Amino acid sequence: MASWRISGSRALLTAGVALTAVAAATFPAQAAHAPGGVDDWGTVVDTTDCVQADAWVVRVKGLGKIIDAKLFQSHYPITPQAPKQHAGGKELVNLAPKGIGLGKVSALYSRAMGHAHPASTSGGSDVPARGEVYADAGGAAVDIGLPYIQNPTGGTQLSPFGVHVEGISVSAYSQPGKPVSFTGGAARGYISVAGARIIDIPPIWAVNLGVRIPEDYTQAPLALATTNEQVTTDIKGNPTKGPNGAYKYDPKSTSGYVNGIHASVLGTDVADVTVAHAAVLRDPAITDKFAVKAPAPTGQRAGSDRAAVPGLPENKSCAPFAPPGAAAAGMRDVSSCW
């Protein structure tokens, strides 16, 4: 017969419900968390595997029916939307089928591989390596506009906001026993507004370099951009945090992502664009046992080992592995690394 009694905890519960009711009355509208909070990393899929990789060449939202997707996305493990890799030829891929669209990309590539890393020479087979995870993306020439308005004379695009980069490449690589390492850079690039080049992007990209458009602080910003955006995450893709709960780059993290260029634009239409994205997740609790004890093979670049030294994110302008053959054939020799 004790069922009708109200226990102490129930009393607290009742009070809590009342408090909630009061809170709701004084602040009736409270939006729930939007799903997919780790989308900055990419597409995290449900898998029992201990590694995941994700890469895309361009992601633009904000152009409505013309284009609205992660373009040339690769993923490990593969999904119906994302194969293991994309590799385009030298020809320009037109992303502006009706004259107003997104832009053009040539010699694009994106790769995502788990329990393997790429060959160090172009065209070579992937090298099996348990516990390793690798992703990269890039292209020989990327010309993106929001919206893309081609210059009839062939010069700088006339788009209200345009990004042009050549030889862009980013990579993320995580090996057992080591923290994640990133590379990001391009041969050259610029940001333009309506045909005028307003910012030249230097060949060596500083990590997390912020660009305000326009640069003139007396004017309101139309867009904010970050080049070589590097973020460490936990093994589920959530950004790593410091003691105060704010994001903090974790030099020991085994997971994270890099964006070649990430721009957020307010204009006639809200838009957000990412050019060249590579992301990896690796669970060290499971994969660190695969760490290689012996010295690295002489053929492997030191770049893939440099992340063993903890510290701030490094600026590197070349990928540790060769891009796919088709892409490499169309790319300029931006460094001696390939």
Next chain:
Amino acid sequence: MAARPHRLRRTAALAVLAALVLPTAGCSEKPQNIPKVTGEFGSRPQVAMPSFPPPEQARMKVLSEGDGPVTRKGQVIVTDVDMRIWESGRPLMDTYRLEQPTTAVLDGQHVSRTWDQALLGRKAGSRVLLVSPATHGFGPHGMAPAQVTPTDHMVLVFDVIGGYDPKAQAAGPGTWPAGDGFPSVRVKAAGAEPVLADFGAKPEKTRVRTLAEGKGPVVKPGSTVVLQYTGVEWGKKTPFNSTYLRNGPNGFVMKDAAMLPGWFEALDGKRVGSRLLVAVPDDARPGFTHTKGALGMPKDTAAAYVLDVIDTRRR
């Protein structure tokens, strides 16, 4: 043994009473855990950032309710917005200083789903506050904006200008023949983009032909006007810019500098519901390429526009 349940019920009742009384007694310094926002609809809001930590979940509040139609799902929302970072108080971007309202598509692909919460079901003319984790505050599916760390929180203030069908037009299909220096215009079907043809000599001054006379409110200087438009270089078929090929109607501030050459004089005094054909000479505004809000056109080029006046609202 019968007294115990009574005691417990009394305790519970007191707890409920306390819960009801405490907030009104001023015992809580942060009953809503949100910043203080001042200013009128249409003007850049003044936002006083609180010293306490941001809420863990997204929060929204209607600061002032407008008197226009309620926005609904399937529409695009034309809005002004001011974006700041809670932790640093740093302003990020805003459409007020750009003098360029923005169009948001609420499909979960263009902006965060939290924007749905703030913008859907609101009366046009409302000011709405949204506090949100940065990963839910701007981009699709939780993309934090550039130059914002993923753990920051954003404070967004929206002035909802209105919700519109992506294919909204001021007038129906029809054909308007060329003549008197104007090209012909054909709108094949409801919602279809106007096609301009039969261009004659380039215009020497800005000229306006009213293709359909509206009966709505008058568009006044300084107000916001919502347009569906297409623009072509004189003599060409392919538009250099068009709301039809993007997301739908855009909002513009009725100031000459905030619009493409020729638009202000074409729109001033016209009524909502009007369809206008505007011919603009290549020297209308020498050297002009784009406004602060990135509304652009080819430099020193004669152009023709079809402007459908969808709505107007004071700012």
